Structure formats: C-alpha cells, structure tokens
Amino acid sequence: MSWRGAGKKSAVFFTCVLFVAAFISLYSRSLHEGTFVKNLLVASETTPRLFTNLDETLNYGSRPAVQTRTSWNAPIMWELMFDANFYDQKHHELNTSVAVTVFAVGRYLEAYLNTFLISAEKHFMLGFPVTYYVFTDLPGNVTKITLAPQRKLKIIQVERYSRWQDISMMRMKLISEVIEKELRYSFSHVFCFDVDQEFKGRFGSEALGDSVAMLHAHFYKLPKNRFTYDRNPKSKAYMSEGDYYYHAAIFGGKCQNVKTLADFCYLNIMEDKMNNVEALWHDESHLNKYFWLHKPTKLLSPEYCWDMLIGDTSDILIKRVLWAPKQYEKLRI
Template sequence: MNLKRKILVLVSCVFSFLLLEHRLRPPAEELRLSDWFHPGTADQYLELFMRSANKHFMTGYRVVFYIMVDALSRLPDLEPDPLRTFKVLPIKGDRWGDFHLTRMSSLAEHILGHIEDEVDFLFSMTVNRVFQNDFGVETLGTSVAQLHAWWYFKNKDIPYERRPKSAACIPFGQGDFYYDGSVIGGRPLEVLTLIEGYLQGVTHDHKNGLNSTYERHLNKYFFTHKPTKLLSPEYSWNAALRPPAQVWSVKATRLSRRYF
C-alpha cells in the first residue's frame, strides 16, 4: 500500500449522504472522512473545523473536502494548496426525522452504491471539533473505534443499555470500553456491517416499543465485533474537560455550543 498516493476525502454534511457523488478515480487508495453536524450549527463550527483540519489532518497527503450542507453562505477563505480541494454539495433531508437513522441509512446506500469502489478507508466524524495536532495515517485500520474521553477514565456506572429486551443490551457485569459515537471508521464494507447492525438493532427495538440511543447501539456492536484499531481519547477530547496526565497531546477537541 503506497500511502503517499492515498487520496483522503473530508466530508461535512447535515442530515445524510444523499449526494456523495465523487468523480475522482485515484490510481491507489482513497480515504473518505465524513463529517455531520446538527442543523443550524454549520456556520458556527465549519470555519474552525476546516481551518484546523487543513493544518493538521493528514498533512502531506491529498485531501478533498466535500462540504455537504442544506444551506451554507460561503466557505472559509483558505490558502490555496494543490493537495487540498474543496467542494460544496447541497443536500436535502428530513429535518424532523431521526437524525442518526437518516444519516446511517443513507451512508449504507452510498457505500453499496459507489463508496466501496472508490475508497479503501471510510471515516465519519462530527464537525464540532478542532484539530490541534497531527491527525495522521496512524488512525487507519480495518475497523476503527474512538474511546470515549470521559468514560475511559471511569470503571463504574458506564451508560450501556441494560434493558434485556433491547438489541443494544450489554448485561450487567459485562462490557469493556465505552466508545464515542462521534468517530467511527475503517474499510467501507466494515463500516457497512456496523451500520447494518445498528439498523437491525433499531428495528428490533422499535418493534418492541423500545428506544435506545445511537451510541449504545454502537457500543453493543463493538462489544460483539471488536475493532481492530482503538483511538485513544486524545483524538476526540472534550473541550469542557481538563486533560489528565495520561493525555500528553490532544489531537482533536470536540466543542460544545457554549463555546460560541
């Protein structure tokens, strides 16, 4: 695998991946990093996200930024760089529907429709983050999970789904890590398998009158399908928390609305 020829794709979207049309045909491998954010926060988060990603995300590699939003006035002014391409793609979606369900269902369709043939690695991240240090190819893997910044340092009261009838249930006394739902990644078909597991779990719960969270379904999936790559909390640190001594270098920080 020649990483020097890898094309990295950074995507931002609001609701879903309805227009993930991408016409590059790279001679080697390509990574798609997809980012979603809640409606109304695009203008708040996007400039910080893009400026920091432009500086720290996969430096030295070719990156295509697909900015997918329902409404965006303009892109931040960034210094021209032959390794960086930016394109805005408008999307439409159900603003009042289940955000995670819409997002994951659409992503699954696009993995099957074209992503699996276009890229070798697929990342999804929330856009409410600022990259602070190099976020490089050490993060690539077949199945990538992000350790939760808060719960990584706790050993009790982990917020797993405990109701036995839920598909997301992890019984009391079981469980390992608690995973952060804001970052998932891996080979496209591995991500597809994760999505299918999530959608099946949601369908099961709805039929039984239950409603668990996306993150709890994600944790159940990684409990039964161990990821091949774990990202330490420094790759998605919560800006509201003071880094402990164990966290030497924060790679990316997640921001909350109170920072704007």
C-alpha cells in the same frame, strides 16, 4: 493350490500394488511441494514485501502509564508509540485515500462546519487524497474554503428531521448508502466525524485501520460498571457487559467494514423504532453493541477526541481533536 490360497495371494498382490501406487503418489507430491516451497522461498528473498504490518512496528512500552493494547491485541494509539513518517511513507506506497463524512444539519452548519473543515485542512491526513462529504439540509449555506491539492469537498443534501435524536440515528443509513454508491469505488478508508469538533494536532495515517473505534474521553479511566451502555433488555443496543466505552463522534476503517457497522446500527435502530424503543445514547449505544460483538482492529486514545472540561490531562501529551463547546439550547431546536 486351493481356490482360497489363490484368493489370498491375489489379495496380497492387490494390496501391494495399492501401497506402491500410494507411495509413488506421495513421493511425487512431496517432490512437487518441495519444489513449490523452494520457489516460494526464493521468490520471497528476491521480491520486496509490498506492505509491512505497521502495527507490528509500534512501541507498546513507550507509554507505561496507559493501556496500549487490548486483550485481543488491537493497538490503542497514543503519542510516542508510532513513527509518523514511517506510517505516512508506507501508506503513500499503498496509494491510501480517505473519505470523511460529516453531518452539518440545521444550526450546526453555521456554528461548526467552517471550523471543522479549516482545522482539518491543517491537521487531518496531510499529504493524502481526502474528500469531505458534507451532509446538510442547507447546501447553499456551505461556505467555500481553500483546499490543498488532492483535497475535495462534496455536498449531499439531506432531510432535516424534527428531532436531533433522529438526525443522529439516521446518519447510519446515509453513511451506508454513500459508501455503497461511491466511496467503496474511490477510497481505501473512510472516517465518520461529528461536526462539533476542532482539529488541533496531527490526525494522520497512524489512525488508519481495518476497523477503528474511539475511546470515550470521559470513560477511559472509569470502571466498567460506570459505562453508560444501554441497559434496557427491550432494546437491540442492550449490553450487560463490554470491553470499553466507545465514542460515536469518531469511527472509521476500510469502507466495507464501516458500511457493515452502519448497516448493523441502522437495522437495529429501525427494529427498536418498530418496538417503540429508543436506545439510551441513540446511535452511540448501537455502535458500542457492534464493537462488543465485532472487535475493532485499532482503538484511538482520547488524544484523538478530548474534552477540555476534563480536569485530569496527565495522560494527554497532545490534543489532536477537541470537542467544541456545546450550546444545546440554541442548536437542538
């Protein structure tokens, strides 16, 4: 036999060995994976699910006159869409706890804080552990109120800026700091509120989500070309288009997600300051930019933040939070 013939036979033999080895390897792996999948199926049948995606239980067709879901399938929460008891039960099973941040600086403390806190105790996340973090320049003027079990109030002293616009914008920095230092270790969720609001109806666990935005009551029915985004290309808040117009009076979510939002807004606000630019609606303009780039996983309908000056209430079956009457000439001095 020539050396070429021997070489061919050796090559064929070697190829066959490799093929057999590969076949054995694949067969063994398929047996292992089959056993793994079988065990996984058995485990899923015998072990109860710890958590149901609650938003999958929503009745999106219950409110045909309004939009109940975004183009990216995030729910827009309206009355009649959800089973409140079911949401509460599941969040109790998860040991959900909620922090609230609210800023009561200058005359806002005397004008609004007590109403905000007392009404929250009647309607906000009832039955869940809640801690209110009140940021104020006048900690000695915060009136003590009676809190339900598992509810606490903490006061954080802050600087009072000369302009209300600076107070509004700098809150993002303070929210980020308190989340990093404390909230992320103790709470599953955080909501950030303007103080000049009053709770009037249930604001419960159905509002919780990974990243929660608030539809602005004055804009939710308007065409997009009427939205008051920042149109200045020099600002980091500049937007030429968007999905909705969001209200910065209420936003929330998982602690880390809210921190990410606050960091985004604060850094962009500071970059604008270095360029002598101020966004049209300050932190709200930057918040809208954030939610345009990073879609919220849940939107709250205007039921959760309603202005009584709006005449058309046809969509509003329940007013959960109301804007307080504004007295800018007295408060913003």
